[in-house]
Amino acid sequence: MELVVSLGIGVLAGSGVWLLMRPRTFQVIIGLSLLGYAVNLFIFSTGVLRSGAAAILSPGEVGSIDRYADPLPQALVLTAIVIGFATTALMLVVLLAARGLTRSDHVDGREPER
Template sequence: MELIVSLAIAVLTGSGVWLLLRPRTFQVIIGLALLSYAVNLFIFSMGRLKVGAAAVLEKGQIADPHAFADPLPQALVLTAIVISFATTALFLVVLLASRGLTGNDHVDGRDHE
């Protein structure tokens, strides 16, 4: 399980960095989104990958750290997803405004074809 999650994080990070280095604005936005997904998956996996474990202890249950899943990374990832959605929407609005002003979607505003 850990190997699959590690490979998924590596693929998302590599694809995100590659897209960040592209000349078009939309590709940069998609690259930023992929990087945020990779970071979210990394934070989520740092909370230990537990299947079928409760995130909150029952009343009277002994606080054994191996008996439950850590809820803090889950809360951080949920917050990061909302923030990532808002920044992606903001970047898309900036992309549309930039395309309307310059007439193309290159990062530096010049057409390189």
């Protein structure tokens, strides 16, 4: 399972970096989103998930830290998802405004010379 998660993180990060190098602004925004998803998946994987474990303690039961998942990475990823969604929406609005003003969707604002 660790290999699958590691490969997923690597593919998302590699695709995000590759899209960041593209000349069009929409591709750059998608690359930033993919890179953000890779970081979220990495942070989420640092908190160990326990399958089949109870979420809360039974009455009279003494809890042990090794039987439960760490809630901090889950809270961080949830917050990062919300912030990433808002940032992506803001970048798309700025992209549409810049495209309307410059009549181009290139990062530097002009078409490449041929």
